[in-house]
Amino acid sequence: MMPQDEKRFQEKIRAIQDTMFVIGGKWKIPVILSVYRGNRRFNDILASIPKITNRVLSKELKHLEENLLISRTIVSKYPVRIEYTVTDYCLSIDKVAKPMEEWGKGHKKKISKQS
Amino acid sequence: MMPQDEKRFQEKIRAIQDTMFVIGGKWKIPVILSVYRGNRRFNDILASIPKITNRVLSKELKHLEENLLISRTIVSKYPVRIEYTVTDYCLSIDKVAKPMEEWGKGHKKKISKQS
DNA sequence: GATACCTGTATACAAAAGGATACTTAAAAT
DNA sequence: ATTTTAAGTATCCTTTTGTATACAGGTATC
Numbered sequence: 001m002m003p004q005d006e007k008r009f010q011e012k013i014r015a016i017q018d019t020m021f022v023i024g025g026k027w028k029i030p031v032i033l034s035v036y037r038g039n040r041r042f043n044d045i046l047a048s049i050p051k052i053t054n055r056v057l058s059k060e061l062k063h064l065e066e067n068l069l070i071s072r073t074i075v076s077k078y079p080v081r082i083e084y085t086v087t088d089y090c091l092s093i094d095k096v097a098k099p100m101e102e103w104g105k106g107h108k109k110k111i112s113k114q115s
Numbered sequence: 116m117m118p119q120d121e122k123r124f125q126e127k128i129r130a131i132q133d134t135m136f137v138i139g140g141k142w143k144i145p146v147i148l149s150v151y152r153g154n155r156r157f158n159d160i161l162a163s164i165p166k167i168t169n170r171v172l173s174k175e176l177k178h179l180e181e182n183l184l185i186s187r188t189i190v191s192k193y194p195v196r197i198e199y200t201v202t203d204y205c206l207s208i209d210k211v212a213k214p215m216e217e218w219g220k221g222h223k224k225k226i227s228k229q230s
Numbered sequence: 231g232a233t234a235c236c237t238g239t240a241t242a243c244a245a246a247a248g249g250a251t252a253c254t255t256a257a258a259a260t
Numbered sequence: 261a262t263t264t265t266a267a268g269t270a271t272c273c274t275t276t277t278g279t280a281t282a283c284a285g286g287t288a289t290c
Binding site: 009010012013014015016017018019020022024025026029030033034037048049050067068089092093095096097099100101102103104105106107108110111114 | 124125127128129130131132133134135137139140141144145148149152163164165182183204207208210211212214215216217218219220221222223225226229
């Protein structure tokens with residue numbers, strides 16, 4: 001039998017790996033933030049995130065849609081016009097994104113200080 | 116000139132990408148947690164994290180050491196014995212890891228509910 | 231009729247991350 | 261003398277991620 005705290009440790013690992021699967025990688029949170037910020041159209045999102053390419057953006061949007069964080073709506077058929085918006089559920093990401101933002105800012109200072 | 120909030124948005128993105136660079140990926144936080152938990156020796160850490168391999172662990176430890184989160188000490192030369200410990204600075208990761216753990220647990224429920 | 235706009239997809243490729251397995255070095259245990 | 265242990269490294273391979281560029285399909289504009 002596995003000790004209680006060992007079991008809890010394994011669950012912790014799994015939960016964090018699940019989170020990483022959904023919002024990990026270089027682009028997923030930036031895409032969410034961009035849409036959250038008001039960029040609803042593909043090319044606007046594309047332009048708002050430095051160095052992202054259309055292929056990567058397309059894939060990330062699909063992944064986020066599958067994970068219920070972004071919704072995609074066809075607002076006009078001719079011409080094709082799509083709108084991306086964040087879901088209500090997506091707002092929960094803020095609880096993770098905010099700490100990450102703060103930690104990143106602090107880390108930059110830390111690293112530049114030691115040199 | 117870029118508007119103020121646009122500039123702040125770009126900084127946000129960069130901060131999050133910096134964080135992702137340091138602790139992103141499948142294994143980095145699990146490794147930190149394992150060491151924090153008391154696993155100090157290579158093979159103990161290896162055994163504590165399901166499915167990680169020695170090659171990957173070796174690389175992750177090096178990366179974490181370079182980013183001041185883990186420290187590596189040679190405790191005995193013959194035989195070689197190394198000890199890994201978390202740095203004081205590493206404790207700041209908890210501010211990110213905890214929300215990720217919670218979000219991951221909630222997400223699993225969310226996904227299983229919709230099916 | 232030619233060209234540009236929008237929202238992507240298709241193709242080809244390069245780089246990074248992750249995985250499987252064997253090996254090393256030197257001491258300690260049997 | 262052989263095996264085991266510790267802490268990795270070396271080699272090769274697969275998968276994922278990212279990049280570059282071209283193209284599609286339909287509308288609108290010149």
